[in-house]
Amino acid sequence: MSASEARPSALEAPGLRRLDELGLSPWDLLVLGATVLVAVAMPLRIVFEMSIGWLTVASALVSLVFAVDIVRRLSRPQVTGGAVLADRPAARDRYLRSWLTIDLLAAVPFDLLAYLTTSGSGAVVLRGLALLRVLRVLRILGLQREWRVRSSFNPAVLRLSFFAFWIALVSHWIACGWMALGGPELAHPELSPYQHSLYWTITTLTTVGYGDIVPEGSGPVAYTMVVMALGAAMYGYIIGNVASLLANIDVMRSRHLSRMEAINNFMRDRQVPRHLQAQVRDYYNYLWESRTGQQSEMLEDLPPPLRTEIALHLNRNVLRKVPLFAEASETFLRELVLQFEAVIAIPGEAIVRRGEIGHRIYFINKGTVEVLSRDESEVVATLDDGDFFGEVALLTSQPRSNTVRAVDYCNLYALNRGHFDRVLEDFPDFAEKVRQVAESRRSGPRGG
Amino acid sequence: MSASEARPSALEAPGLRRLDELGLSPWDLLVLGATVLVAVAMPLRIVFEMSIGWLTVASALVSLVFAVDIVRRLSRPQVTGGAVLADRPAARDRYLRSWLTIDLLAAVPFDLLAYLTTSGSGAVVLRGLALLRVLRVLRILGLQREWRVRSSFNPAVLRLSFFAFWIALVSHWIACGWMALGGPELAHPELSPYQHSLYWTITTLTTVGYGDIVPEGSGPVAYTMVVMALGAAMYGYIIGNVASLLANIDVMRSRHLSRMEAINNFMRDRQVPRHLQAQVRDYYNYLWESRTGQQSEMLEDLPPPLRTEIALHLNRNVLRKVPLFAEASETFLRELVLQFEAVIAIPGEAIVRRGEIGHRIYFINKGTVEVLSRDESEVVATLDDGDFFGEVALLTSQPRSNTVRAVDYCNLYALNRGHFDRVLEDFPDFAEKVRQVAESRRSGPRGG
Amino acid sequence: MSASEARPSALEAPGLRRLDELGLSPWDLLVLGATVLVAVAMPLRIVFEMSIGWLTVASALVSLVFAVDIVRRLSRPQVTGGAVLADRPAARDRYLRSWLTIDLLAAVPFDLLAYLTTSGSGAVVLRGLALLRVLRVLRILGLQREWRVRSSFNPAVLRLSFFAFWIALVSHWIACGWMALGGPELAHPELSPYQHSLYWTITTLTTVGYGDIVPEGSGPVAYTMVVMALGAAMYGYIIGNVASLLANIDVMRSRHLSRMEAINNFMRDRQVPRHLQAQVRDYYNYLWESRTGQQSEMLEDLPPPLRTEIALHLNRNVLRKVPLFAEASETFLRELVLQFEAVIAIPGEAIVRRGEIGHRIYFINKGTVEVLSRDESEVVATLDDGDFFGEVALLTSQPRSNTVRAVDYCNLYALNRGHFDRVLEDFPDFAEKVRQVAESRRSGPRGG
Amino acid sequence: MSASEARPSALEAPGLRRLDELGLSPWDLLVLGATVLVAVAMPLRIVFEMSIGWLTVASALVSLVFAVDIVRRLSRPQVTGGAVLADRPAARDRYLRSWLTIDLLAAVPFDLLAYLTTSGSGAVVLRGLALLRVLRVLRILGLQREWRVRSSFNPAVLRLSFFAFWIALVSHWIACGWMALGGPELAHPELSPYQHSLYWTITTLTTVGYGDIVPEGSGPVAYTMVVMALGAAMYGYIIGNVASLLANIDVMRSRHLSRMEAINNFMRDRQVPRHLQAQVRDYYNYLWESRTGQQSEMLEDLPPPLRTEIALHLNRNVLRKVPLFAEASETFLRELVLQFEAVIAIPGEAIVRRGEIGHRIYFINKGTVEVLSRDESEVVATLDDGDFFGEVALLTSQPRSNTVRAVDYCNLYALNRGHFDRVLEDFPDFAEKVRQVAESRRSGPRGG
Secondary structure (H helix, E strand, O other): OHHHHHHHHHOOOHHHHHHHHOOOOHHHHHHHHHHHHHHHHHHHHHHHOOOOOHHHHHHHHHHHHHHHHHHHHHHOOOOOOOOOOOOHHHHHHHHHHOOHHHHHHHHOOHHHHHHHOOOHHHHHHHHHHHHHHHHHHHHHHHHHHHHHHHOOOOHHHHHHHHHHHHHHHHHHHHHHHHHHOOOOOOOOOOOOHHHHHHHHHHHHHOOOOOOOOOOOOHHHHHHHHHHHHHHHHHHHHHHHHHHHHHHHOOHHHHHHHHHHHHHHHHHHHOOOOHHHHHHHHHHHHHHHHOOOOOHHHHHOOOOHHHHHHHHHHHOHHHHHHOHHHOOOOHHHHHHHHOOOEEEEEOOOOEEEOOOOEOOEEEEEEEOOEEEEOOOOOOEEEEEOOOOEEOHHHHHHOOEOOOOEEEOOOEEEEEEEHHHHHHHHHHOHHHHHHHHHHHHHHHHOOOOO | OHHHHHHHHHOOOHHHHHHHHOOOOHHHHHHHHHHHHHHHHHHHHHHHOOOOOHHHHHHHHHHHHHHHHHHHHHHOOOOOOOOOOOOHHHHHHHHHHOOHHHHHHHHOOHHHHHHHOOOHHHHHHHHHHHHHHHHHHHHHHHHHHHHHHHOOOOHHHHHHHHHHHHHHHHHHHHHHHHHHOOOOOOOOOOOOHHHHHHHHHHHHHOOOOOOOOOOOOHHHHHHHHHHHHHHHHHHHHHHHHHHHHHHHOOHHHHHHHHHHHHHHHHHHHOOOOHHHHHHHHHHHHHHHHOOOOOHHHHHOOOOHHHHHHHHHHHOHHHHHHOHHHOOOOHHHHHHHHOOOEEEEEOOOOEEEOOOOEOOEEEEEEEOOEEEEOOOOOOEEEEEOOOOEEOHHHHHHOOEOOOOEEEOOOEEEEEEEHHHHHHHHHHOHHHHHHHHHHHHHHHHOOOOO | OHHHHHHHHHOOOHHHHHHHHOOOOHHHHHHHHHHHHHHHHHHHHHHHOOOOOHHHHHHHHHHHHHHHHHHHHHHOOOOOOOOOOOOHHHHHHHHHHOOHHHHHHHHOOHHHHHHHOOOHHHHHHHHHHHHHHHHHHHHHHHHHHHHHHHOOOOHHHHHHHHHHHHHHHHHHHHHHHHHHOOOOOOOOOOOOHHHHHHHHHHHHHOOOOOOOOOOOOHHHHHHHHHHHHHHHHHHHHHHHHHHHHHHHOOHHHHHHHHHHHHHHHHHHHOOOOHHHHHHHHHHHHHHHHOOOOOHHHHHOOOOHHHHHHHHHHHOHHHHHHOHHHHOOOHHHHHHHHOOOEEEEEOOOOEEEOOOOEOOEEEEEEEOOEEEEOOOOOOEEEEEOOOOEEOHHHHHHOOEOOOOEEEOOOEEEEEEEHHHHHHHHHHOHHHHHHHHHHHHHHHHOOOOO | OHHHHHHHHHOOOHHHHHHHHOOOOHHHHHHHHHHHHHHHHHHHHHHHOOOOOHHHHHHHHHHHHHHHHHHHHHHOOOOOOOOOOOOHHHHHHHHHHOOHHHHHHHHOOHHHHHHHOOOHHHHHHHHHHHHHHHHHHHHHHHHHHHHHHHOOOOHHHHHHHHHHHHHHHHHHHHHHHHHHOOOOOOOOOOOOHHHHHHHHHHHHHOOOOOOOOOOOOHHHHHHHHHHHHHHHHHHHHHHHHHHHHHHHOOHHHHHHHHHHHHHHHHHHHOOOOHHHHHHHHHHHHHHHHOOOOOHHHHHOOOOHHHHHHHHHHHOHHHHHHOHHHHOOOHHHHHHHHOOOEEEEEOOOOEEEOOOOEOOEEEEEEEOOEEEEOOOOOOEEEEEOOOOEEOHHHHHHOOEOOOOEEEOOOEEEEEEEHHHHHHHHHHOHHHHHHHHHHHHHHHHOOOOO
8 A cells, every 4th residue: 555655745735735736846737728829819919019018028937837847748758647667668659649739839939030130021931930830839638637537526527627618718819810810990980909809709609799890801701611510519518518517516416416306206206195105315425425325336446455545535534433433443344345335214114123133233333223022012222323233142152132213314234143153253352342242142132 | 303394384275385395485476587588578678679658667667666575584584405504694695795796686677777778888788787687597506405305395397397497598599699699580571580591490499491591691600500509409418318307207117117028038038938928027016006116225325313204104904904003002003113014915926935934023014815725735715915824933933833825916914033022022912912923823823 | 918909000101190290180280270370470460450361361260270179079079198198077177177278269250250340449358369379379388298298200300390390480470470569660660560670689699790770769769678588598498409309310320320429539649559459449330230239228128018018120131041941930930030149250250169068059140150160270161140049068968069259240139048948848740840951960060 | 250250451551441341432422522512512502503614524424423332332222221131132222212312403413404494494403403412312311320320430439420510411401501592781882792690609508599680571580580599499408419429438437437436426425435435436446447247248149150250349358368278278268268267356355265265276367365374474476467277176176274365456257167178078188287286285374
């Protein structure tokens, strides 16, 4: 379990830990910011032929950052996507073959060169090349995929955020293109050219199409047709995704809700009496709120060591509550925790019936049960959180001596005879304690 | 089973019972109404700077209602979401940490104060604060979630209604915002400003975009872009949901219909003769109309006591019809009902064949069967609703002595040998009656 | 099987049979036509105040038809939805409680009365009532549901057609309403009012919204808002349905295609060699084209008599081809057909291997196999359509004596030892024939 | 396996092989090009009444190509869709009944005849007939279906491409129709008629509807209504498909991602400690990257010979690495490969525990394991890629003598005792080698 011990020690502040989870060092963050800046500013810079101001400085700094990043990557190749599989030389090779060209293009300050050059046509070419710097934004696609599988952020929220980011960026680019084409400026003279273009872009992409700004001349008309087709495709993609995205924001809750809906429909259809309907709904809501029932499904695919760790975590409540387990060894708990089966009892349910052959011992995680006398006429004992019952029948192999009934909703953990016997055998200290309790109970007025 | 007995006695009128199901007391209804009123009226009040009239009185009353509600919640904390888990102090704590701020903001009549204040800038601030009162409408989200799991209303209808409510409310808010920005009033001078704004809002949100009203100036243009983006997202959400909603209005029926479609397609594809196709369709329609087959799926997840109650309800018809069960004890029926297996026989089907080893006894819920003579040449008896057959072979362990054939569609309940034997053992009175009938039949010309 | 025999004799012409399947007599067709006519014509008649012409005659005739229909339904109540369950008095009761009011309203010629009355306000009321006649079109909803489960038409095509019908009808109604409101007529003076209205309706419902026709005055504006909201909802519904509809037009084919896509993706991903990929694709395509594999899934839910009938139909090809079965009795084939298991062998596959213990006999439906000599060096026999092999090992309980290899794709039917033995026992004639063939083969150079 | 051997030898160049996969000869490509040309050019030719230029020559050449194609198809009928089932005469029959008419119509140069004829009305009729030549484009639908099941192209990309093709073609046709109707030319005088029409078409189909070009006169208005309805339906279809298409571009990856999302949600919900979450994510990512776990699902449906071939391919890595298998016979490997079970061990996991009864032998495909001394205090051996362990317990039937622990993520292949024993029995050479290794290990300080 060396990996698990090494990791949390490295970074302690929660903010840094989050960054670590995303696989981002502060340097990565800087590069990311520079990439977004280039993607946003470069098209504006080309369109407006902006030669002065802070943008020039920023462009130079960004080039520097990108250049340093290339050097870093070549000297210390990042191992992304499955740290366990990749090795460094292979990663460098992959980098040389894939992203290097794009990174190099992004690192050259073509836009600065364009303002320094004296030849007119050279400036045009350089400005065209400056647009290539924008390509580096594609690296965010890789980041997006990485974060979806590596981070613990809510994945639906993550996808929605990236979605919004890309749509905003594409809208911005389309607006810049419209400006570059010199779209008509007549409709709203009070707006700045960029506002005007962005307004037109959004109007067209969302298919609202007021018609107050329409293209003129074959260039803008062709551009408009492409934007409209793109808008339709984008719309299709949005619509196909938004619903599934929203549904995924809380998968478990929506699964619970649609199950409730099916059950409600069924019961209304069959005219189940109203108070029975309420009981059934209560039961399923209790099940949902106590979060029982999903864990076995999640655990079954994991390899044994991880399964034990997760199960220990998930059942830590009951382990803490039951006094029997208080001094138990780590090994013992690890052994035990995988055998636990969660059981819900509803109020009034007879969990154990007198006369039955007993196959299980129960530990009470939450709730109250009452042990009935042999003729079931009175309550001889009441047990609650942390107690256990049903051990007598398992130890003596005799039928259950008393009925045990749930008083309210009970959250129990059951252990089967086979597992119980194995645990007793492997851990004689524990067996001794259980036998003491059972002995005292048998001599008293009740058993299990 | 105390919960089930206590509940229906509390409220008897069906209307009240429905409210009870929604967890709404009359007071809750009043608060709900006040919340909606504030959400609708407050933006209008701010935009139109309405200082007089009934709205002032209403605003004061609403503040009073909200103030009383806060006091009530603190003194008698409502336990929402799983009455069984929560306890009152925890509920009060949760309330203090979560909704209290919003409730307090909504209870202060900022709008009244705004008209009383003399300072101009103070009025502006107070009017801004008055908008915060609207936030209380978010409580309806909690209500919506609560109703989905607690009420027996058709959940799809419930969702559609809430959906329409939210869209209408958001449209109203957007229209108010457009008015506040002083959008252009030129296009339709015959309309009131509110009509004008709402018309523009709907035109934009539905992406129709006539273009008769377009924004002017950078403020309205920016607002329009946001509304268009919101409209696109909302549209995506609507489209993604409407179909699934409509499909859920009657889940079982649509499942039946799509199953029929698959079967129809298969039979057409394989060119099954037309009269056979009709028979298969008839069978599935009968199955659907007699509502057999869904219950086992619904029952299996329930805890034993609830399962018994529901099964008793679902099979109450056959229990009422079969004379054998008329005087049976409650305990007996509870035992029996979980063992029943529903069986459909089509016209002409041999349910029991002479010479076979018999494993089941059948009770006729609906339909007619005929018992054939040993050479299958004539009908020696006809049985219908409430009769049973097949008991001889089970009692004597001999092969079936007569073939029994369905005359029309028959809805039967079958009991397996194992269950039948256990029932006979546990309930000697019942066993005696069955034996009498069997004896009289064996001495007569037919058996089972 | 009385139902199956009675039905096809009733109607012989294919057209009539189709109508019969839809549950439509010629009279029903007439009533259906009249209903659609009223739904289309009545709004036009109210809006245009059309008092003369053929519409008056039609309206009178329609009233007559509807009146006669009510009398018919009361005297001979139609049993819709599961002929097997319903009985006539119950059906009449249901009719009295449900559709009677709407049918009565539709039968009164309010529109004729409106033109006969002299009082102005009376005419307005009567014209309003005339609109109620349109409600009868709701009966088509019932028809639609009925057809989906009863008819053998392609259900997706059926749904698409009804869909188109309803959208067209609603568009027509909206256009009529727009005319009634006296929407602006300025934009396209060359169009007739109805054309103008319909054009506006479609422009708005499809959310295209050119803006050449916009509402004026609060009435039309309110109407427009409702139509836009309706358009958005309808659009959502269309979009949610169209894809699933189109996918359902040929369910089996689309399931095959998406399976192929998954397999293709997997193989490309794992770089399976190209010729192996082609072989796998060939295999699945053969499986699809020979339509093996779906039938067991479809058969398993059916009651035994129907299952036998359908299986007899589906396997009629092999039964016809195998000479052994040519003179077999009906009873024998019914027994056999449910035990058949379809098997596909690919070219070169060894269906039976020398030395194995044999558990199955194979009948060749389509394809060629070759029987190899004991040392597998040469082909001693070739079998094709209608032949069988593998019987020797089953009869003698010795290991397979020869390997049998598929030459091309083979479509085989296999019978397990257990089923084979039972068949031999029950049908001694058949057993004798099989034994003769086996004997002649064992004495010859090959076996099975 | 004759088919697999014959195929790859036929065509060696990768480009040709790809064409071969699509079932396209160079001639087919020519015909395909001619078909698209006709579909695009013919409507333009009719609308513009273009009588001269290269189009006339092209039209004549296309007619020639189509005529030759008909002759070819009649003399050498193509067997499409399941080469294995169809036979040539049946294919020719099918061709005569289905496509022949359309092919003949497309082969007649009606457009040339129209310019040669002197009669005005004759020219109109001939121009109408020329449009029928376009119908031949429907053949591409068949091609599309064929490619989906036959080719190894990414099916989602294929569908998207065809989708784009059809939408572009339909838009082109709609624009031609609009020109033919003489739609208004006022709005954008600077555009060519075709540009103008196409711009209007896209504006309408995407439901943007600027309103700068609106129809005038009843003909164009009716046309517009049809186009709008078509646009709505097409939009519905696009939206319903785009999402599923995009999801299908990499099915396996998206399945992995949504599984990761469910696991992330679960762990966040249960507040699993951050380092445990990271370990679980690492595990699933490793599983995904090593592509274990999908193959068994894909293999199970295949017939035995194909299953063996595919399994040999998928496991070729481990077979190459393990020295034991280096000289093994082809037959041996075929036998072995179907029994392999892929196992992933995470760092620190005890794959084999001292004292357990051993049931499996493990081959290391990738990764490092360490064999611990009997008291688990020190590492006595380290094994990596190509090594195997666990054989001692299988050979001697004694409990495992040493614990074996994974050092990093390990990709192992396990063989069960049953399979192992059978392999040893069938292949004595291999058994001997294994025993030698085991012997040397037992005498050394470690075992398995």
